[in-house]
Amino acid sequence: MSVEPEVPIVQVEEVRENPVLYKIISSDNHVFTISEHAVKLSKTLWDLITNLGLTAENALDNPIPVENVNGKNMETIVQFCERHKYDEEEPEYTNYIREFVLPEWDRQLLSIDNEELFQLILATNYLDIQKLMDYCCRVIGDMAKDKTPEELRIIYGIPTDAEDDALERSASDSPGPSG
Amino acid sequence: MEDGDRPFPLLRLPDNPLQRIVLLMGRFEQFALSLVSNRSKELVKSIDLSSPINITVDEEEVSISIHKRMYVNIRCSFADDQVAIDNLPSEMVKPTVTSTRGRHSFTRSRKGYRFDDWLSHCLEVFHQSEKMPSTHRRYVENPPFLHNPDYAYIDGGYDVRRADGATASIRFDNFVYFMFIVLN
Structure with missing residues (x-):
C-alpha cells in the first residue's frame, strides 16, 4: 500500500506508554497516527488492521486508507480515541436507557454545528466506535429536551406528513434509471 | 440549536444511530417526537417502548396517563366536551400533554385525531394495543x-x-x- 500524503502528518498525541502506532489516511489525504489502544476503540479499524496482518514492525509503513471519513472528522475521532483509550470497557448495548453523564471535555469536543455533527456521527457509525456514538447520540437527543412537537419539527427538520406524501408521489412518478 | 444553525437532519441518519438517539431521550420528548409526523411516530414505535396506560374520567376532563415504572409520567388531558361531542372537528380536540415530572406541557391538536385516535396513538407508541383488547x-x-x-x-x-x-x-x-x- 503506497499512498503518498499530500499534507503534513498530524501528530495528535505522543504515545509513550505503547510504542505501537498506526497510520490512517482520511478521504482528503490527511495522515494521522494513532496508538494501538486508541485504534481498538474502532471495531472497523481494528478488524481491518487484524485482517491486513499489520504488526508493530510494519504498521507505520502501511497506512490505512479510510475513504468514508474526511480529515476534519478523523482528527476529532483520533482525539476522542486517544482520550478514552484506557477507559473501562462499555457493557454490551442493551435496550435500556442508560443514565450516563456526558463529560465536559467531550461536550466541548462535540460543540460543533449540526452539519458537522451529522457527518461525524456517520463517520462514527462507519468506524463502529460505541462510546463516541453514545456521546453523539446524547448531544443530539438533548436538543429535544422539553420541546414541543412544533419545535422538534424545526430542530430536526422533520417534514410534515403532506410533504412526505408529496415526496413519495414525486419519487414514484419520476422515471427510473432506465426510463 | 444555535441561532442560524441549520436543522439537524435526524431522519437522514442510518437506523442504528437514529434509534439510539430516541432511546436516550426522556419519555416526554419521545412522545412529543411521535406526534410530529407519521414517520417520526414509526421511529418511536421502532424502539419498542413499553409503558402501561390508564384512562381517568373526572367530572370535567378525561385523561390518558402514560406510566413509567409505577408513576404517571405523561398525562394527556381532554376537556369533557372534547371527548363527548359527536363529530367534533379534530382541530378542536386539543389535549394538554404534561410531563408530570418536569412540569413541561404543550397543548395541540393533530390533524384527523379525535379522542379515540389519541388513545390509539398512545397504545401503539407504547406497545399496549394488545394489552387493551378492543374486541372482547x-x-x-x-x-x-x-x-x-x-x-x-x-x-x-x-x-x-x-x-x-x-x-x-x-x-x-x-x-x-x-x-x-x-x-x-
Whole structure:
C-alpha cells in the first residue's frame, strides 16, 4: 500500500506508554497516527488492521486508507480515541436507557454545528466506535429536551406528513434509471 | 440549536444511530417526537417502548396517563366536551400533554385525531394495543338503556376502573361516537 500524503502528518498525541502506532489516511489525504489502544476503540479499524496482518514492525509503513471519513472528522475521532483509550470497557448495548453523564471535555469536543455533527456521527457509525456514538447520540437527543412537537419539527427538520406524501408521489412518478 | 444553525437532519441518519438517539431521550420528548409526523411516530414505535396506560374520567376532563415504572409520567388531558361531542372537528380536540415530572406541557391538536385516535396513538407508541383488547365482550345485568335483554352486552371499547372498584367501559362507533357505560 503506497499512498503518498499530500499534507503534513498530524501528530495528535505522543504515545509513550505503547510504542505501537498506526497510520490512517482520511478521504482528503490527511495522515494521522494513532496508538494501538486508541485504534481498538474502532471495531472497523481494528478488524481491518487484524485482517491486513499489520504488526508493530510494519504498521507505520502501511497506512490505512479510510475513504468514508474526511480529515476534519478523523482528527476529532483520533482525539476522542486517544482520550478514552484506557477507559473501562462499555457493557454490551442493551435496550435500556442508560443514565450516563456526558463529560465536559467531550461536550466541548462535540460543540460543533449540526452539519458537522451529522457527518461525524456517520463517520462514527462507519468506524463502529460505541462510546463516541453514545456521546453523539446524547448531544443530539438533548436538543429535544422539553420541546414541543412544533419545535422538534424545526430542530430536526422533520417534514410534515403532506410533504412526505408529496415526496413519495414525486419519487414514484419520476422515471427510473432506465426510463 | 444555535441561532442560524441549520436543522439537524435526524431522519437522514442510518437506523442504528437514529434509534439510539430516541432511546436516550426522556419519555416526554419521545412522545412529543411521535406526534410530529407519521414517520417520526414509526421511529418511536421502532424502539419498542413499553409503558402501561390508564384512562381517568373526572367530572370535567378525561385523561390518558402514560406510566413509567409505577408513576404517571405523561398525562394527556381532554376537556369533557372534547371527548363527548359527536363529530367534533379534530382541530378542536386539543389535549394538554404534561410531563408530570418536569412540569413541561404543550397543548395541540393533530390533524384527523379525535379522542379515540389519541388513545390509539398512545397504545401503539407504547406497545399496549394488545394489552387493551378492543374486541372482547362484556355482559351487563339489567341494562337501563336497553329494552331487549338479549342485547345486554358490550363489544369492544376500553375498560376504566375507579379506585373503589366501579368499572365502566368507553366505546366508540360511527353513530353515537362516544359511549360511556358503567358496568358495576
